Amino acid sequence: MYPINLxxxxxxxxxxxxxxxxxxxxxxLLDEGAVVTVIAPALxxxxxxxxxxxxxxxxxxxxxxxxxxxxxLIICATDDEAVSQAxxxxxxxxxxxLNVCDVPDLCNFTLPSIVRQGDLQLTISTNxxxxxxxxWLRKHLEQHFDERYGRWMAELAAIRKEGQALxxxxxxxxxxxxxxxxxxxxxxxxxxxxxxxSSLLRKRLAAWERKNHET
Numbered sequence: 201m202y203p204i205n206l207x208x209x210x211x212x213x214x215x216x217x218x219x220x221x222x223x224x225x226x227x228x229l230l231d232e233g234a235v236v237t238v239i240a241p242a243l244x245x246x247x248x249x250x251x252x253x254x255x256x257x258x259x260x261x262x263x264x265x266x267x268x269x270x271x272x273l274i275i276c277a278t279d280d281e282a283v284s285q286a287x288x289x290x291x292x293x294x295x296x297x298l299n300v301c302d303v304p305d306l307c308n309f310t311l312p313s314i315v316r317q318g319d320l321q322l323t324i325s326t327n328x329x330x331x332x333x334x335x336w337l338r339k340h341l342e343q344h345f346d347e348r349y350g351r352w353m354a355e356l357a358a359i360r361k362e363g364q365a366l367x368x369x370x371x372x373x374x375x376x377x378x379x380x381x382x383x384x385x386x387x388x389x390x391x392x393x394x395x396x397x398s399s400l401l402r403k404r405l406a407a408w409e410r411k412n413h414e415t
Contacts, residue, residue, distance in 0.1 A: 217277035304328030318350030
């Protein structure tokens with residue numbers, strides 16, 4: 201598998217199925233800004249509310265050949281093996297992105313487990329071989345990468361922007377970050393001393409800029 205991060209903002213995505221699995225997939229697509237259509241005879245109560253609020257489009261029926269044609273990405277979350285097989289063949293023939301839930305052999309991409317804190321996103325994949333282990337690992341990583349890291353990401357983004365203004369070239373900036381973001385800084389983050397970690401990085405940035413200016 202070749203890992204990528206995919207921008208789904210404004211992209212037309214199709215979910216086949218209206219059960220609990222489909223609900224999880226729909227929520228994740230909506231969180232990423234996708235324009236979601238669901239084709240299913242029935243929906244979970246939560247999906248019905250999303251449809252009534254016009255957060256998704258619902259076509260109340262079963263899959264028909266050709267439904268996938270206009271969509272960028274398709275997720276098949278039904279228990280109907282014949283539908284899964286048909287969608288897989290059609291989507292792949294058209295070069296569509298396709299995930300068939302729990303049937304990796306029918307997919308051309310799989311969905312990793314995700315740990316997210318602000319802009320920090322950790323993804324875990326077993327290439328569809330051991331989803332239970334992915335879930336276990338995600339829970340353990342969530343315990344460690346808690347809200348501290350969301351706050352730290354916001355601080356790093358601000359300091360990076362300051363560095364872009366102070367350091368003239370990308371080579372300078374890369375050299376600074378390689379030497380400045382060290383274990384002692386991250387130890388402060390681990391201890392929830394975000395302000396102290398930020399202050400230390402800013403002192404190093406100022407010292408680096410002075411040194412470059414003098415040379």
